[in-house]
Amino acid sequence: MHTEVAVAFRSGDYMSAYIFGGLTTLFVLLVAAEVIARRWARSRDFFALRRWDRTKMRLKNGALPSLEPLIRFAVNGEGERGDPLPRDTEGLYRVLVAGGSAAECGLLDQQSAWPAVLQTLLRRPSNLRALACISHCESQAAFEGIGEVNSA
Numbered sequence: 001m002h003t004e005v006a007v008a009f010r011s012g013d014y015m016s017a018y019i020f021g022g023l024t025t026l027f028v029l030l031v032a033a034e035v036i037a038r039r040w041a042r043s044r045d046f047f048a049l050r051r052w053d054r055t056k057m058r059l060k061n062g063a064l065p066s067l068e069p070l071i072r073f074a075v076n077g078e079g080e081r082g083d084p085l086p087r088d089t090e091g092l093y094r095v096l097v098a099g100g101s102a103a104e105c106g107l108l109d110q111q112s113a114w115p116a117v118l119q120t121l122l123r124r125p126s127n128l129r130a131l132a133c134i135s136h137c138e139s140q141a142a143f144e145g146i147g148e149v150n151s152a
Helices: 002-043 114-122 125-131 135-151
Strands: 054-058 070-074
Antiparallel strands (some): 054 070
């Protein structure tokens, strides 16, 4: 009877190892697929937005009264909406804003879009000092900046 229990216990260990190995392999394959897809897209010069595109839109009076009448939409050389990257990227931290229309802010002016407002807030000297401490302080400073955006 003791041997049956020991064999069942050992087979359970193998099952856990197979599950862990399978999940690890799946994770590695997904990361590899992401890297390959990004390199392929870069080699084909594929960007969701045309690089260096500049668009100005004028809204008709009264069409959307809560929005600014002139909307500027600028895309940098990386194919992302926003300012061009500085030449010296040493010590540069980038924040990826992912999402749909709420992240794109298509009908907001370049400087009124919330990613640009967050960038402006994080560039303040007081926030830069707060970001220099440990990661807890980084997230706290970022949330305080977002809170200022929402309360304004």
